[in-house]
Amino acid sequence: MPATAKTTTAPPAAAVAKDAHWAATRERLRNRNRHTASLTICDDLDIKTALESARYALRRIQAEAADRPDDKTVQAAVTVAENHVADAQAAFDVAAIALRFQALPRLEFEALKKAHPATEEQAEDGHDLNVESLGPELIAAASADGMTVDDAREYLDTWSEAEAAALFNAAWNVQETTRMDLGKG
Numbered sequence: 001m002p003a004t005a006k007t008t009t010a011p012p013a014a015a016v017a018k019d020a021h022w023a024a025t026r027e028r029l030r031n032r033n034r035h036t037a038s039l040t041i042c043d044d045l046d047i048k049t050a051l052e053s054a055r056y057a058l059r060r061i062q063a064e065a066a067d068r069p070d071d072k073t074v075q076a077a078v079t080v081a082e083n084h085v086a087d088a089q090a091a092f093d094v095a096a097i098a099l100r101f102q103a104l105p106r107l108e109f110e111a112l113k114k115a116h117p118a119t120e121e122q123a124e125d126g127h128d129l130n131v132e133s134l135g136p137e138l139i140a141a142a143s144a145d146g147m148t149v150d151d152a153r154e155y156l157d158t159w160s161e162a163e164a165a166a167l168f169n170a171a172w173n174v175q176e177t178t179r180m181d182l183g184k185g
Helices: 014-031 045-067 072-097 105-114 120-122 129-141 149-157 160-174
Strands: 034-043 096-101
Touching: 034 160, 045 072, 096 129, 096 160, 105 129, 129 149, 129 160, 149 160
Parallel strands: none
Antiparallel strands: 034 096
């Protein structure tokens, strides 16, 4: 059989318009930032308590102000309470340490998990991963602040169990966060 030449036609104008839209959408998708989350540590209980108290007082006075919108005294008290929250927040921000973690590219995260399989005993308990060896590696890899594996291992080994778990969970959970919505189209 003789070879036939394939003929092409110009795509419809509507398809071209959609392609322009897709090109812009694709560019936006390529430029997305990976998700980042923070773990905030404040060892000063007095500062933490002052901030919580200021926030609580503000919520109470705002509720009262909502019931009495024409009462100038209550409205002024809202302003005072907002200033107390701002002051308490500023003190908290000075005392606190914020650690930032960023989602890893999926293939990098998968490779990291594969590099830390569960031990035989952990597998018998139903675990897929060796969290003890994965933890420091994941925390360091996800750290947006440059935390090293040695730093992470030290913190996991020396902090309380709850604080070590919070550190690990901050690095793990940022990997599992989704910023998508499956709307009704």
